[in-house]
Amino acid sequence: MKEIWQLFITFCRIGAFTFGGGYAMLPLLQREVVTRRGWATEDEILDYFAIGQCTPGVIFVNTATFVGYKRKGVLGAIAATAGTVFPSLIIIMIIAAVLKNFAQLAAVQHAFGAIRVVVGVLIVNAVVGMWKKSVVDKVCAIIAVVAFVLSAIFEISPIWIVLGAGFLGLAAPMIKGARTK
Amino acid sequence: MTQWFLLFYEFFKIGLFSVGGGLATLPFLYKLADKYDWFNTKMIVDMIAISESTPGPLGVNMATYTGFHFGGVLGGIVATVGLVFPSVVIIIIISKFLQKFRSNPHVEDVFYLLRPAVTGLIGAAGFGVLLTALLHVNGINELSMGTFLGFIGIKECILFVIMLLLTNKFQKHPVIYIAVGAAIGIIFAF
Numbered sequence: 200m201k202e203i204w205q206l207f208i209t210f211c212r213i214g215a216f217t218f219g220g221g222y223a224m225l226p227l228l229q230r231e232v233v234t235r236r237g238w239a240t241e242d243e244i245l246d247y248f249a250i251g252q253c254t255p256g257v258i259f260v261n262t263a264t265f266v267g268y269k270r271k272g273v274l275g276a277i278a279a280t281a282g283t284v285f286p287s288l289i290i291i292m293i294i295a296a297v298l299k300n301f302a303q304l305a306a307v308q309h310a311f312g313a314i315r316v317v318v319g320v321l322i323v324n325a326v327v328g329m330w331k332k333s334v335v336d337k338v339c340a341i342i343a344v345v346a347f348v349l350s351a352i353f354e355i356s357p358i359w360i361v362l363g364a365g366f367l368g369l370a371a372p373m374i375k376g377a378r379t380k
Numbered sequence: 381m382t383q384w385f386l387l388f389y390e391f392f393k394i395g396l397f398s399v400g401g402g403l404a405t406l407p408f409l410y411k412l413a414d415k416y417d418w419f420n421t422k423m424i425v426d427m428i429a430i431s432e433s434t435p436g437p438l439g440v441n442m443a444t445y446t447g448f449h450f451g452g453v454l455g456g457i458v459a460t461v462g463l464v465f466p467s468v469v470i471i472i473i474i475s476k477f478l479q480k481f482r483s484n485p486h487v488e489d490v491f492y493l494l495r496p497a498v499t500g501l502i503g504a505a506g507f508g509v510l511l512t513a514l515l516h517v518n519g520i521n522e523l524s525m526g527t528f529l530g531f532i533g534i535k536e537c538i539l540f541v542i543m544l545l546l547t548n549k550f551q552k553h554p555v556i557y558i559a560v561g562a563a564i565g566i567i568f569a570f
Contacts, residue, residue, distance in 0.1 A: 215435050224437075246482065250474060253491050256395050256467025257439040264471040273472060280468050284460055287436030291444040292456050294430055299449075306566050313565025314429045315422070315513035316536050317557050320543040321432065322506035325403055326499060333495035342493050346500025350407055351507050354414070357407040358397045364497030365490045372489055 203271055203278045209236060210263045210282030215290075217259070224259055238266055259283055342367070384458060386416075387450055391443050391462030398439065400498045405439040405463075406505040409446065418450045421512050428509075432554040439463060514540060535570060 209231050217224035225248065232238050239247070244262070251261030260283050267279025301307050334340050342364055349355040390412055398404040406424070413421050424442075431441035440460060447459025474481050481487060515531040539561070547557060564570070 214437075217435055217437075246478070250478075250481065251471075252400065253487065254467065254470055254474065255397060255399050256464065256470070257437045259437045260440065260464055261467050261471050264468050265475060268472050268475045276468060276472055280464055283437070284440050284464060287434070287440045288444050288456060288460060290434050290436065291430070291441050292448050292453060294434065295445050295448040295456075298426075298430075305569075309568075309570045310562040310565040311426050311429070312536075312570030313539060313561040313568075314558055315425045315509070316539045316570075317543055317561035318425050318428045318432075319506065319510045319513040320540060320547055321554050321557070322403065322406075322428075322502070322509055323544065324547055326503045326506050329495075329499040329502065333499045335492075339493065339496035343496035343500040343503070346497040347503045347507075348500075350501050350504035354411075356411055357501050358393065360497055360501060361397050361399060361494065364493045368490045368493035369486060371493065 203274060205236070206267050206270060206275055206278045207282040207285075210267075210279045211285050213263075214259070214283040215286035228259075228262065232266055238270055243269075338371070384451070384455075387418075387447060387455060388458050388462040390416075391447070391459045392465055394439075394443070395463040396466040399494060403438065403502045403505070404498055405442055407501040409442060410505050410508050412446075419446055421508060423449065425509050425512055429558050433558050510540075533570075535568060539564060539570075 213224060213227050213231055217227055225244075229241065229244060233241055233244060247262045247265040248258065251258040251265070254261055260280055263279040263283045264276045268276035271278070298307075330343065334343055346360050346364065349360055350357060394405055394408040394412075398408055406428070409424050409427075410421065413419055413424060423446075427442050427445045428438070430445065431438045434441060440463065443459040443463040444456045448456040450459070514533055514536045516533060543557060543561070
């Protein structure tokens with residue numbers, strides 16, 4: 200029972216101190232989980248992270264589930280996951296409640312008018328970074344452009360695009376293999 | 381009651397299909413804004429700004445914020461649990477045969493084309509964000525060639541170019557650029 204509680208508290212702390220998620224939390228995760236608690240080795244954390252990236256859901260949550268499950272089974276997984284989510288739940292709800300009351304203020308509207316532009320810039324930068332990492336050849340470039348067009352212009356659900364691309368990726372080596380034979 | 385179930389179900393679907401973390405939930409949220417009147421695309425963009433400026437993973441923050449707008453504290457919890465639920469189940473299953481999953485060549489095959497597709501999807505969502513931020517429209521269908529020029533926000537476009545240059549020159553944390561943006565927005569009445 201004590202370790203279940205520790206799992207919750209430790210992941211709570213990591214969740215409360217990482218801004219933006221993703222790789223930003225890796226150093227904190229290593230310090231808390233590897234050095235301080237000894238719940239996993241450095242390599243295990245990197246493995247969890249890699250798998251967390253290629254499985255559905257939020258990477259940090261996936262990593263927490265891994266560590267929690269390794270220590271204390273299903274209950275541990277739930278405790279660690281609840282810990283990661285808890286600080287966000289509290290903080291975001293407070294902000295949402297405050298914003299609801301102040302959203303009509305001219306200053307707030309002006310601020311968000313410009314913030315939206317900044318968010319646009321951040322996403323453009325993120326997409327450029329993702330393009331460099333994920334588009335390794337011409338086929339990938341075509342898939343990325345097709346996914347963009349299907350989503351932006353034809354408004355096809357992202358679910359179908361994700362499933363379609365996954366299946367194509369799975370089938371691609373088989374088709375290539377058949378040709379070389 | 382059915383509305384609450386829908387909220388859970390929609391975020392469950394996002395949790396199940398958004399691969400790649402962070403902004404991967406964005407295209408799905410855009411689809412939701414289309415489908416229901418829970419929130420609009422402007423709110424999604426505000427949500428991203430808030431998520432980038434507060435601790436915690438982006439996907440979780442977005443679910444909480446959306447859920448809260450839908451139905452207060454309980455809404456925030458329902459949406460967040462919905463988002464997290466599928467990945468907890470999947471990770472527990474994968475934990476049981478971790479090494480096999482890591483070395484399975486088919487996993488790498490799937491991701492070979494899945495990764496660029498997610499890039500394209502987030503690009504499409506980013507395109508939507510730019511429409512909202514620079515042109516003051518909510519979707520591409522609100523645009524027509526004749527009225528296109530009338531929609532363009534000059535101040536917004538100038539800020540966009542400046543910020544694009546700044547963010548690429550100085551690799552500072554997004555919070556700083558958002559704070560600077562907020563100040564500029566108030567001073568120049570965006």
